[in-house]
Amino acid sequence: MSDNKNDVSKKAERLARARREVSKKKREAVLSALKSMLNDGTRITHAGVARRAEVSPWFTYNCEGLPEAIKTAVELQKKEAKFTAESLETRVTAIEKEVSSLKASHSDVLFELATPSKRVQGGVATSNVLMSAHQGGNAELFPKILNLFVPDGSRIADVTYGGGVFWSKVDLTRYELLATDISMGVDCRALPYSDDFLDALVLDPPYMEGLLRDNVSHKAGKGSHSSFREYYSNGNENSARWERPDGRPTPKWHAAVRDLYYYASLEAYRTLRPGGVFIVKCQDEVSANKQWLTHVEIINDCSEIGFYCKDLFVLMRTNKAGVTRVKKQVHARKNHSYFLIFIKSEVKRIRSKKT
Numbered sequence: 001m002s003d004n005k006n007d008v009s010k011k012a013e014r015l016a017r018a019r020r021e022v023s024k025k026k027r028e029a030v031l032s033a034l035k036s037m038l039n040d041g042t043r044i045t046h047a048g049v050a051r052r053a054e055v056s057p058w059f060t061y062n063c064e065g066l067p068e069a070i071k072t073a074v075e076l077q078k079k080e081a082k083f084t085a086e087s088l089e090t091r092v093t094a095i096e097k098e099v100s101s102l103k104a105s106h107s108d109v110l111f112e113l114a115t116p117s118k119r120v121q122g123g124v125a126t127s128n129v130l131m132s133a134h135q136g137g138n139a140e141l142f143p144k145i146l147n148l149f150v151p152d153g154s155r156i157a158d159v160t161y162g163g164g165v166f167w168s169k170v171d172l173t174r175y176e177l178l179a180t181d182i183s184m185g186v187d188c189r190a191l192p193y194s195d196d197f198l199d200a201l202v203l204d205p206p207y208m209e210g211l212l213r214d215n216v217s218h219k220a221g222k223g224s225h226s227s228f229r230e231y232y233s234n235g236n237e238n239s240a241r242w243e244r245p246d247g248r249p250t251p252k253w254h255a256a257v258r259d260l261y262y263y264a265s266l267e268a269y270r271t272l273r274p275g276g277v278f279i280v281k282c283q284d285e286v287s288a289n290k291q292w293l294t295h296v297e298i299i300n301d302c303s304e305i306g307f308y309c310k311d312l313f314v315l316m317r318t319n320k321a322g323v324t325r326v327k328k329q330v331h332a333r334k335n336h337s338y339f340l341i342f343i344k345s346e347v348k349r350i351r352s353k354k355t
């Protein structure tokens, strides 16, 4: 009897030892599966670990120490993923910065290559340099900008020629001027020039949304302001004559101003040669009680198109503000405008149209 008892307990002991052995092996298999999943980046879950280790999920949940090991591995994996995403993002930003600075210097090189040097070796001591801020009118500043950026003999298209005020003090024998305007039937968003045809292009469309309204009787600058309206806008130049490439209607209000500059800039990019000079006149505006820094929008849009913004001039009017009824002034009255100087880079960054 007692021999029998001994046999049974020995057998049970053997069985328990065998079970412990199996369990130990399974545990090792789970730990090695965890390690390999961490190494190869497979997402860690109880079911996944169990599959790889060829054990049941029940085992991974219930074997002593395994739930904790799996939990730690999952957290480790999450941290690594975050780290990888973060470092990727940092790298992308760094590369983008590098590309844009390379682009800028590349545009400068293109410009220098295509522009006969006006510099003197070693330089000349002088204070007679062109400054970035001016008081006066377009007719005074524009020739100075040409002097600095556009070499003699250049083929220049002024695509919003208007009354030709920009050119009134320019020696026209120095350049080949191609003057067009919507009033002559040429839209600056669809120019009759082939690709890379121009050395320079001048753009000065209406900068106020009030001058781009479809309904002529709703246009800004009526009555005593009619000469202002005539200078800036020659008729119904907005959506009537031009269709957006995407078939959508021309936007309204300030968006119409930005849209006109944008599509004209795309056309400038197409028709200018690499290194060509794009001279843009603009002014910020308050429309629908909101401040619109148009010059910033244009700089951003042109950079996106592939231009490099080489310079910016501020022009301050000398004449006094016209008298208007003001209940309470909320924005400064604008008495300054801008000339932006862009250089066409060789590689166009976008080909598609803005929506």
Ligand SMILES: C[S@@+](CC[C@H](N)C(=O)[O-])C[C@H]1O[C@@H](n2cnc3c(N)ncnc32)[C@H](O)[C@@H]1O
Residues within 6 Å of the ligand: 138, 159, 160, 161, 162, 163, 164, 165, 166, 167, 180, 181, 182, 183, 186, 187, 188, 189, 204, 205, 206, 231, 232, 233, 234, 235, 237, 238
């Ligand atoms: C501010 S004036 C230009 C003045 C001109 N820079 C000068 O020196 O006399 C704006 C001109 O843009 C023209 N314009 C408006 N929309 C146009 C378009 N889509 N294409 C071409 N010219 C446009 C107007 O007819 C107007 O003559």
